[in-house]
Amino acid sequence: MAHRIIILGAGTGGTLTANRLRREYGTDEATITVVDQDDQHVYQPGLLFVPFGLTRADDIVRPRHEQLHDGIGYHQSPIDRVDLDADTVHLGDGAELGYDLLVVATGAALVPEETEGLTGPGWGETVNTFYTLDGAKGLEQSLAHFEGGRLVINIVDMPIKCPVAPLEFAFLADWFFQDRKMRDRVEITYVTPLDAAFTKPVAAARLGGMLEERGIELVTEFNTGEVDGTGGRLVSYDEREVPFDLAVIIPLHGGQPYVGRSPGLGDELDFVPTDPNTLQTAARPNIFALGDATNVPASKAGSVTHFEGEVLVGNIVRFLAGETLDGSYDGHANCFIETGFGKAMLIDFNYDQEPVPGHFPSTVGMPLLKESRLNHLGKLMFQWFYWHALLPGRDIPGVGADMPTAGKQLS
Amino acid sequence: MPTKTVAGVTVDVNDEGFFTDPSQWTEEMAPELAREEGIDSLTDPHWTVIRFMRKEQAEKGTGPTVRGLGKTSGVTVKELYQLFPKGPAKIAARVSGIPKPRGCI
Ligand SMILES: Cc1cc2nc3c(=O)[nH]c(=O)nc-3n(C[C@H](O)[C@H](O)[C@H](O)COP(=O)(O)OP(=O)(O)OC[C@H]3O[C@@H](n4cnc5c(N)ncnc54)[C@H](O)[C@@H]3O)c2cc1C
Numbered sequence: 291m292a293h294r295i296i297i298l299g300a301g302t303g304g305t306l307t308a309n310r311l312r313r314e315y316g317t318d319e320a321t322i323t324v325v326d327q328d329d330q331h332v333y334q335p336g337l338l339f340v341p342f343g344l345t346r347a348d349d350i351v352r353p354r355h356e357q358l359h360d361g362i363g364y365h366q367s368p369i370d371r372v373d374l375d376a377d378t379v380h381l382g383d384g385a386e387l388g389y390d391l392l393v394v395a396t397g398a399a400l401v402p403e404e405t406e407g408l409t410g411p412g413w414g415e416t417v418n419t420f421y422t423l424d425g426a427k428g429l430e431q432s433l434a435h436f437e438g439g440r441l442v443i444n445i446v447d448m449p450i451k452c453p454v455a456p457l458e459f460a461f462l463a464d465w466f467f468q469d470r471k472m473r474d475r476v477e478i479t480y481v482t483p484l485d486a487a488f489t490k491p492v493a494a495a496r497l498g499g500m501l502e503e504r505g506i507e508l509v510t511e512f513n514t515g516e517v518d519g520t521g522g523r524l525v526s527y528d529e530r531e532v533p534f535d536l537a538v539i540i541p542l543h544g545g546q547p548y549v550g551r552s553p554g555l556g557d558e559l560d561f562v563p564t565d566p567n568t569l570q571t572a573a574r575p576n577i578f579a580l581g582d583a584t585n586v587p588a589s590k591a592g593s594v595t596h597f598e599g600e601v602l603v604g605n606i607v608r609f610l611a612g613e614t615l616d617g618s619y620d621g622h623a624n625c626f627i628e629t630g631f632g633k634a635m636l637i638d639f640n641y642d643q644e645p646v647p648g649h650f651p652s653t654v655g656m657p658l659l660k661e662s663r664l665n666h667l668g669k670l671m672f673q674w675f676y677w678h679a680l681l682p683g684r685d686i687p688g689v690g691a692d693m694p695t696a697g698k699q700l701s
Numbered sequence: 702m703p704t705k706t707v708a709g710v711t712v713d714v715n716d717e718g719f720f721t722d723p724s725q726w727t728e729e730m731a732p733e734l735a736r737e738e739g740i741d742s743l744t745d746p747h748w749t750v751i752r753f754m755r756k757e758q759a760e761k762g763t764g765p766t767v768r769g770l771g772k773t774s775g776v777t778v779k780e781l782y783q784l785f786p787k788g789p790a791k792i793a794a795r796v797s798g799i800p801k802p803r804g805c806i
Binding site: 513515527528542557 | 765766767768769772773778779782786787788803
């Protein structure tokens with residue numbers, strides 16, 4: 291009998307997994323069904339550019355079902371819950387889908403309502419986020435009409451998707467207001483719960499220096515307890531305050547609520563405990579997970595999801611053949627950091643190796659942890675790769691799941 | 702590896718003062734560890750958190766994040782900051798004698 295494979299989520303991870311699995315199995319060997327609640331696939335890295343008028347919102351959205359290859363079923367409905375004991379997914383439209391193998395690829399949810407005041411007065415106006423399409427569009431208006439004052443960028447708490455994106459927003463804001471000849475009228479403050487600009491020491495020092503060079507104030511170890519839209523201030527749990535005229539907030543992230551409604555599947559934040567190397571979940575041997583939905587200690591990034599996909603599909607094939615899993619993901623992440631003025635930096639790292647200077651993928655290539663025009667072009671090209679290589683599930687030549695060490699300055 | 706003496710007993714710690722072996726901790730050590738963090742006396746809610754930290758460490762191999770604590774310990778995040786000012790996850794981990802939680806970077 292054909293294996294029944296159900297994939298939850300048709301974002302980055304679900305789409306690339308479905309397309310890779312379809313190539314592994316003939317239609318008589320496996321049925322593949324993907325479930326998502328809507329048909330709008332957003333290229334999320336593009337959200338960063340919308341507020342600055344560098345990308346139009348319409349240009350980063352495509353229909354989800356068109357990214358799935360022939361022979362893959364697409365079922366549009368909210369997921370209600372998974373019954374682990376019965377190997378069945380219950381959907382919001384009443385359908386029940388039985389599976390032999392389940393892939394969880396439902397990403398992370400934003401939970402702004404968990405922060406006091408955040409969705410109160412001013413939300414969507416003087417308090418906003420570029421982590422959603424509507425928010426990014428709203429910020430485009432706010433920035434275009436900003437007459438000067440205090441712009442604050444705040445991460446409420448980790449984990450968040452693409453931990454470098456808020457820094458990129460700060461760098462682009464500096465460029466944007468310089469370009470408009472009004473930088474002297476704007477105070478930019480970067481407020482983070484971390485003890486430095488970024489999580490990893492070498493990159494944190496470099497990125498912190500870049501904030502300083504640009505006259506962006508850095509406030510660290512700030513645990514936002516309340517966002518007061520009316521009074522225009524962030525208040526931390528230890529009662530420090532940061533005033534703002536416009537607050538760009540990265541809200542708390544969690545897993546998806548349906549995970550919480552599926553006993554045994556998730557942790558207290560609704561992320562799915564997953565083996566960091568094999569990508570099999572702790573919940574059941576026939577449930578695998580990838581991307582932002584998991585609790586693996588890697589960045590929540592599209593590049594991570596892509597590298598995970600390569601390993602995950604190999605392990606699914608082994609699992610369904612009754613073999614032991616031997617594919618191993620090393621935590622490889624690769625992120626471009628847009629720094630403004632047509633330049634960008636690149637960082638490449640994994641579970642054990644923090645980002646360091648050098649070149650990628652080898653001794654010749656893109657400079658690491660250093661601003662360059664080449665990296666900016668890389669960042670722009672990534673959008674093309676996303677739709678044409680990453681989602682179709684092709685390996686990108688020279689860029690594999692294992693992190694390369696050849697070009698890195700390792701101590 | 703650095704060591705320190707708490708309640709007359711020598712224990713292993715890392716260079717930031719976190720216990721490396723939770724089994725070396727005893728309840729008698731908690732008041733002294735708390736005083737080092739500026740907490741003069743341990744109340745019932747402090748003990749609720751300490752016991753919760755120990756349980757999480759034993760079950761999951763790491764202490765919880767502040768958010769995790771707020772969701773599952775029965776003590777709200779606001780109260781946690783009153784009980785263990787300046788970073789409840791880290792301070793409570795030190796007092797509870799568990800390694801530095803992986804979530805706090
Ligand atoms: C502003 C921003 C900038 C970013 N920049 C970069 C970057 O430069 N480089 C990079 O590598 N990554 C970047 N990322 C991160 C990247 O977009 C994500 O890590 C990646 O998309 C994760 O893929 P995923 O499949 O796990 O989740 P997603 O792509 O988010 O897909 C999850 C899917 O599950 C569906 N779903 C969830 N719950 C349900 C439900 N109950 N019922 C039905 N369907 C459901 C959703 O509709 C969604 O389609 C950025 C993210 C943001 C927000």
